[in-house]
Amino acid sequence: MNLFIDFVTPIFLTISILILIVAYLVWLERKVAAKMQSRIGPYLVGKPHGLLQPLADALKLMLKDDSSPKNSDRLLFNFGPIWVMVVSLASFALLPFVFENQMIKTNLALMLFIAISSLIIVGIFIAGWSSNNKFALISVIRIIAQIISYEIPLIISLLIPCIIIGSLGFIEIINYQQTTWFIFYPVIGQIAFILFFISSLAEGNRIPFDLSEAESELVSGYTTEYSGIKFALFYLAEYVHLFGISVLGSIIFLGGPSGIFFTSNFLIVFKALLLFTIVLFVRWSFFRIRIDQLLKFNWNNLIPISFVLLLISCLLKYYMDLVI
Amino acid sequence: MKLKKIFQNIIRNLKFTMSNITKGSTTINYPDEKRDFPDKLRIGTFGLTVDKDSGEENCIACKLCERICPSNIIDIEIEKRDGRGFAKNFFLDLQSCIQCELCVQICPVDAIIMMKVPAEPVTLRSDLYLNKSKMMSNAKLYKESWARGSLLQESHKPIIKESK
Amino acid sequence: MENKIIEKDFGDLALNMGPQHPSTHGVFRLKLHLEGEKINRVESYLGYLHRGVEKLTENLDYDMIPPVLERDDYLSPTSNSLGFINTIEEMCNIEVPKRASYLRVLIAELQRISSHLVALGTYGLDLGGALGGGASLFLYCFREREKILDVLEVITGTRFHTNMNQVGGVRYDVNDESLNKIKDLINYLKPKLNEYYNVISNDEIFMKRTKNIGIITKELVMSSGGSGPVARGSGINYDIRKNNSYEIYDELSFEIPIGKNGDSYDRTMVRMRETIESIKIIEQILEKLPEGALCSRKPLKSAKLLKPPKGSHYKAIESPRGELGFFIVSDGTSMPYRMKIRAPSFSNLSIVEKLLPETYIADAVVILGSLDPVFGDVDR
Numbered sequence: 001m002n003l004f005i006d007f008v009t010p011i012f013l014t015i016s017i018l019i020l021i022v023a024y025l026v027w028l029e030r031k032v033a034a035k036m037q038s039r040i041g042p043y044l045v046g047k048p049h050g051l052l053q054p055l056a057d058a059l060k061l062m063l064k065d066d067s068s069p070k071n072s073d074r075l076l077f078n079f080g081p082i083w084v085m086v087v088s089l090a091s092f093a094l095l096p097f098v099f100e101n102q103m104i105k106t107n108l109a110l111m112l113f114i115a116i117s118s119l120i121i122v123g124i125f126i127a128g129w130s131s132n133n134k135f136a137l138i139s140v141i142r143i144i145a146q147i148i149s150y151e152i153p154l155i156i157s158l159l160i161p162c163i164i165i166g167s168l169g170f171i172e173i174i175n176y177q178q179t180t181w182f183i184f185y186p187v188i189g190q191i192a193f194i195l196f197f198i199s200s201l202a203e204g205n206r207i208p209f210d211l212s213e214a215e216s217e218l219v220s221g222y223t224t225e226y227s228g229i230k231f232a233l234f235y236l237a238e239y240v241h242l243f244g245i246s247v248l249g250s251i252i253f254l255g256g257p258s259g260i261f262f263t264s265n266f267l268i269v270f271k272a273l274l275l276f277t278i279v280l281f282v283r284w285s286f287f288r289i290r291i292d293q294l295l296k297f298n299w300n301n302l303i304p305i306s307f308v309l310l311l312i313s314c315l316l317k318y319y320m321d322l323v324i
Numbered sequence: 325m326k327l328k329k330i331f332q333n334i335i336r337n338l339k340f341t342m343s344n345i346t347k348g349s350t351t352i353n354y355p356d357e358k359r360d361f362p363d364k365l366r367i368g369t370f371g372l373t374v375d376k377d378s379g380e381e382n383c384i385a386c387k388l389c390e391r392i393c394p395s396n397i398i399d400i401e402i403e404k405r406d407g408r409g410f411a412k413n414f415f416l417d418l419q420s421c422i423q424c425e426l427c428v429q430i431c432p433v434d435a436i437i438m439m440k441v442p443a444e445p446v447t448l449r450s451d452l453y454l455n456k457s458k459m460m461s462n463a464k465l466y467k468e469s470w471a472r473g474s475l476l477q478e479s480h481k482p483i484i485k486e487s488k
Numbered sequence: 489m490e491n492k493i494i495e496k497d498f499g500d501l502a503l504n505m506g507p508q509h510p511s512t513h514g515v516f517r518l519k520l521h522l523e524g525e526k527i528n529r530v531e532s533y534l535g536y537l538h539r540g541v542e543k544l545t546e547n548l549d550y551d552m553i554p555p556v557l558e559r560d561d562y563l564s565p566t567s568n569s570l571g572f573i574n575t576i577e578e579m580c581n582i583e584v585p586k587r588a589s590y591l592r593v594l595i596a597e598l599q600r601i602s603s604h605l606v607a608l609g610t611y612g613l614d615l616g617g618a619l620g621g622g623a624s625l626f627l628y629c630f631r632e633r634e635k636i637l638d639v640l641e642v643i644t645g646t647r648f649h650t651n652m653n654q655v656g657g658v659r660y661d662v663n664d665e666s667l668n669k670i671k672d673l674i675n676y677l678k679p680k681l682n683e684y685y686n687v688i689s690n691d692e693i694f695m696k697r698t699k700n701i702g703i704i705t706k707e708l709v710m711s712s713g714g715s716g717p718v719a720r721g722s723g724i725n726y727d728i729r730k731n732n733s734y735e736i737y738d739e740l741s742f743e744i745p746i747g748k749n750g751d752s753y754d755r756t757m758v759r760m761r762e763t764i765e766s767i768k769i770i771e772q773i774l775e776k777l778p779e780g781a782l783c784s785r786k787p788l789k790s791a792k793l794l795k796p797p798k799g800s801h802y803k804a805i806e807s808p809r810g811e812l813g814f815f816i817v818s819d820g821t822s823m824p825y826r827m828k829i830r831a832p833s834f835s836n837l838s839i840v841e842k843l844l845p846e847t848y849i850a851d852a853v854v855i856l857g858s859l860d861p862v863f864g865d866v867d868r
Contacts (some may be wrong), residue, residue, distance in 0.1 A: 035345045037627040043353075096828075134503055138525075138849070207620040208693060284624050285341040287616035287693045290850045291525065333692045340687045341624050351630055364645035364660070392791050394552040424555035424651050429659070430788055471645070477787035479661055482585070483780065 010103055021269075022239045023054040025276065032280050057232075064228035072225070080127030081226070081233035084120055088240040091116040093321060095247050095269065096170055096256075110162060113248065114155060118314050120241060121147050127234075128222035139221035142291050143212035147297045150202035150209075153185040156306040157195035160188060160313050166225075174256045178263075181255035188313055193230070193253050195306055197278075200249065202294075204242040206279060210288045231296040242279065246272040361440055363470040366423050366451075368441045370416055370454065371463030373434060383435035385411040389427035395420045398427065414456040418443070431473040439466040497825050500528050503849075507536055510618065513856070514863030520844075520852065524678055527852060530844045534837075537867040542827055549791040549822045550576060551655060558649045560829065561865040563582055564603040567807035569653045575803040575814045576655055579796040587780040588657035589736045594670075594773050595640070597766045601677070602636045603808040604759045605629040607860045608684075611756065614857040615697055625688075632680060639673050647804075655794060657783030670774065678767055685760045698752040701853035702843050705750060712842075713835035716810025716857060717758045719839050722750035728806040740772050752858035754862060762808075792822045809833050809860060833865040 027042065027050070034041030042050030068077045093103045106112065121144060129142030162168050164185070165176045176182075183189045196300045202209040213221040223234050250256065250271035259267045289297070352359055373382050385402040386409070397420050403412040427436055439462055446452055454462075500662045507515045515536035519696075534866055545553050557572055558565035570592060577584065584592075609629030616622025637647040644650040644660050648680040651661055688694055709719045719726060727744045729737045745761035747754030796818045804813035812831030818824040836859050844852055 033623075034349070036341050037624050038344055038347060038350050038631060039627070040349050040351055040353075134501065139505075160863060207617065210617060210620060213617075281338065281342060283620060285338055285699060286621040287612070288620065288693070289693060290848065292848070294697060330692055333690050336687060337691055340683070341621075344628075350634075362642045362645070364643075366642070366645040390789070392549075392552060394548055394556050422555055422559075422649070423646060425645070427625065430790075460792040469645070476659070480657070480659075480787045481781070482784050482786070485538065 013094060014097065014103070016194040017190075018089065018092060018243075019236070022236055022243060025243065026057075026235075027051070028277075029280055031040060032277065033284050036281075036284050044143045047082050053077075061232040062229055066230075069132060069225050072132045076126050076130035077225075078230070079235070080123050080130065081230040083123030083126065084237045085240075087116060087119045087123065088237045088244070091241075091244055095244065096174075096251070097247060098286055107167070108308065109170050110158060110168045110248075110252075116173070117241060118151060120237075120260050124222055127226070131225040135220075136222045136224050139212045143222070145291070146209065146212070146294060148312050149295055150199045153195050153298065153302045153306045154199040154203060156310055157192045157199065158248075158252060160309060163313050163317055164188070164311075166211045166317075170251060170256075172259070173252060178258050181253065181258075187255070188309060188316075191305070191309060193249075195302065195309075196249060196253065198302070200242075200245045201279065201282070202298075204245060204279075205238065206242070207283045208286045208288050209293065209294055211291050211294070214222070220280075229239065243272065243276065243295045246275040246279070249275050295308070312324075334418045338339045342369070351426050351445065361442075363440070365440050365469055366425050366438045368443050368466075369418060369462055370459055371437055371439050371466070371468070372414065372456065372459045373437060373463050374460070381410065381435070383411045383414065384433055385409040386430070386432065388430050389436060392426050392430050394424065394426070395422055397421055405450045411456065414459060416454045416459065418454055424480045425471060428456045428471050428473055430477045434474055437463070437472060439463070441466045505852075506593055509755050510613075513861055516861070516866075516867075518840075518852075518856075520849070522849065525861065527844055527847055527849065530841055532837075532841060535867055536686050537863045539868065540828060541868050545824060545827050547823060550794045550796070550824070553824075554653055554655075555649070555651050556675065556727065558651065558866065560809060560868060561809065561812070561831075561833075561862055563606055563862050564599045564808050565649045566592075566599050566652060567805060567812060569651075570596055570735075570851075571616070571805040571807070571812050571814050573653050573655055574805060575801055575816055576794075576796065578803055578811065579799070579801045579818065580794070582656055583784055584735075585781045585784050586736070586778050588782050588784075590773055591658045591662065592653060593735050593737065593740075593781075594770060595643070595650060597769050597773075598636055598640065600808050601763045601766050602633045604763050605633045607759060607808075609633075609687075611857045615694065615851050627810075628684070632677060635673055635676065638670050639666075642669055650840065654783065654788075654808060656780070656785035659707040662783055667774065667777075670770070674767060674770060674774075681760070681763050681767065685757075688760070689757060695753065697850075698756065698854060698858070700749070700751050701847070701851050702752045702858060704839060704843065708839060712838050714810070714839060715832055715835070716806070716808070717755050717762070718810065718836045718839070720744065721747035721755035721758050723748060723801050728804060728811060732804070734803075734805055739776075740769055742769050752854055755858045755860075795820060797820050804830065807832060809835060809862065809865060829868055831865045831868060833861045833863075837861045837866055 030053075031041040031049075040054035044050065045056050045093075046052035068074055091113055093118070094109045104112075124143060125140055128136040128143075161173065161182050165173055165182075167173070183193050201207075205212055213223070223231055226234065247268060249270055254271045254275075256271075257263050257265050257267050361380065374380065375382055375413070385400050386402055387402070390398040390400050397417040399415040401412040402411050423438075428438060500523050503520045503522055505518040507517050517533040517536070519531040519533070521530070531732060541557065544556065548556065554569035554572060557568045557683065560568045576582075606629070609626040611623030612622040612629070614622070616625065640650055641647045643662055643666050644652050702717065704714070704722050706722055707723060708714075709722050709724060715726070725744065725746055728734070730744060742765045745758050745765070747758050796816075798818060798820045800815065800817040802813060802815040804811045806812075811830065812832055813830035815828040815830065816824050821827045839859065840856065843855055847855070
């Protein structure tokens with residue numbers, strides 16, 4: 001019984017807090033977008049600021065009709081959104097998000113996080129393929145190429161702090177940054193942060209790398225045939241994944257729980273929200289890039305820069321170890 | 325350098341959209357706030373006027389407005405009494421009106437005018453098919469627009485210059 | 489059992505950008521035959537918005553036609569009625585007073601700015617998506633356009649289909665209050681349009697998406713009858729306002745922007761620079777507006793009094809889409825025998841079948857948006 005409580009309570013607590021935060025991230029996005037376009041965002045539900053809008057949306061999506069197209073593969077059609085949501089939530093087991101340490105205590109937390117969150121693409125592929133729709137097929141072809149290509153700069157830009165700090169676990173990374181954050185490291189910190197930011201935009205399917213859900217050409221991409229609670233699962237899973245990458249970025253680059261005046265675990269969430277707001281500003285200001293320009297940008301520009309930076313940081317660490 | 329130019333373009337683009345955050349919103353929340361309508365507004369319903377002194381109807385059923393309407397929405401029946409014509413029935417189908425104001429412009433006695441109110445929502449289609457009593461009560465209910473037949477035709481007179 | 493690999497050629501993938509689609513600018517069906525992401529060939533189907541305007545006018549008198557014709561090209565309505573009225577006035581030798589001519593040009597230029605703003609806003613929607621950067625550009629352009637429509641409402645009474653023109657002159661007059669509102673509008677619009685031109689012409693992703701896409705050569709333009717910004721983007725120096733001038737355009741001084749390469753970037757830049765030139769025209773009109781009559785015919789008593797002589801006549805004006813022409817055949821009565829409208833969007837749209845092969849799907853949307861078709865004009 002004790003084992004059961006020890007096992008279930010952290011999972012239940014994390015998932016409920018996470019879903020609540022993500023539902024209000026949707027509210028935040030609509031409000032910020034409205035302010036940038038000189039209009040009011042959600043207003044009527046919960047009168048002055050529209051704070052009850054996420055609950056109204058969730059209720060509406062739950063009451064919609066639950067159907068699948070005639071010639072689609074029923075089992076896989078219903079399975080796709082479940083996979084995407086479960087894997088996105090499972091990757092939060094490795095982040096020190098609510099508690100002092102992460103739920104799975106290991107030294108290789110960074111690598112496991114990247115490995116688990118790379119499985120999301122399988123769910124998207126299942127969803128797009130089983131819809132039996134040409135628009136979904138084209139969108140899924142594009143998204144597979146995009147996500148596989150952009151994993152390389154993401155992993156390398158996350159490896160650079162680990163090489164200089166010397167470990168892959170989050171505890172040592174947080175201890176190293178108690179005086180200065182990694183983003184203030186002379187040249188390597190800023191370039192690594194920019195590489196991480198750009199590849200996390202591409203991993204999370206945000207504008208300017210948004211072609212899979214390109215509403216102007218392919219009517220809504222791989223989610224064309226979905227409605228109701230399945231669409232809500234896709235929508236929330238995208239925000240969960242993006243929030244997870246923001247928390248990762250705030251731990252590795254922005255110092256995690258260490259702040260200017262005090263040290264606390266709430267600062268992780270605060271810095272993650274800051275990164276998320278910068279992603280929102282980028283989303284509502286730029287157009288989107290075509291698929292072949294996107295792939296050329298990756299293989300011609302991002303990967304050479306990241307490999308050169310990796311080499312420089314390895315040499316730097318070697319000479320620092322020699323001297324010290 | 326090319327990289328510096330790209331960086332400058334990105335920053336200019338971000339400044340362009342983010343500078344809108346401090347300016348207010350331009351929405352008018354319709355049922356609570358309304359905007360003020362100009363004088364010449366012609367997007368609403370019609371009204372049949374009465375003479376100010378005697379209280380008689382102005383319309384003499386000359387059928388000029390029926391002939392000039394491009395959409396053929398007006399339907400008049402004449403009735404003669406007291407030495408002048410009266411309109412026994414005056415039907416106007418508001419669903420097909422294209423709001424061109426040609427009927428107002430051509431009326432010689434200023435009988436038909438447009439009212440300065442947007443068209444009201446109704447629940448039955450037969451409410452949009454106006455008859456004479458509805459149009460006469462419209463003229464008393466709502467405010468009137470600027471345009472009258474005599475005003476428009478007065479402004480269209482070609483000014484004849486006196487030869488010096 | 490031997491393992492055989494059976495290869496079967498299924499041909500192209502046929503994708504239907506059907507009549508309802510978020511990015512074709514109206515009702516238009518385009519059938520793409522794809523091979524991977526490249527387009528092999530294209531079939532297009534028109535006619536979803538055909539309303540029979542040309543046949544409808546055979547039963548209407550000449551004074552009743554302009555309000556009906558304004559619904560033809562619904563993004564710049566006064567250019568339709570202006571072209572029709574110019575044709576009738578040349579057939580019947582009616583002279584228009586100076587003040588009326590100035591007011592006609594004022595309303596026409598205001599609607600040119602509003603039409604180009606719609607073209608730019610919806611182009612942003614095509615490039616950036618309804619949830620993304622394109623929506624910001626769309627809402628900014630429509631916010632400026634609302635101010636123009638408010639000024640039009642003060643002058644004439646409706647925001648859009650203004651019915652300002654009648655045969656012989658103009659219907660409504662401006663007084664001092666309207667003139668002050670137009671001056672405030674110009675002072676508000678001028679820095680904004682310049683800022684939009686600066687930001688968009690230097691936008692990194694915009695240049696990457698539109699440069700060298702959809703290059704139209706001069707021979708293709710001339711063989712298919714393109715006109716307007718489509719022709720001027722390819723370097724052809726032809727604008728009816730200068731070459732074959734009507735109304736009072738020969739008393740005003742303005743420039744014609746011309747592009748160099750003929751790609752989508754040049755066409756959009758030509759449209760944006762045209763709006764800046766239109767503001768210069770409106771400023772000159774506000775200075776030079778003379779006093780005088782509004783109409784040179786007697787006030788309207790009956791529509792049956794206007795009977796042009798027997799014969800036919802053609803006249804074209806410059807609408808925001810290109811050369812809009814009217815060919816009227818009259819047989820002496822008060823209703824036209826036949827009226828044919830030369831629609832600019834129809835000839836511009838016929839270039840699409842030659843441009844689209846050998847490009848990507850994403851480029852198809854960009855090219856279609858830069859040609860700026862309006863389907864009320866294509867199908868009439």
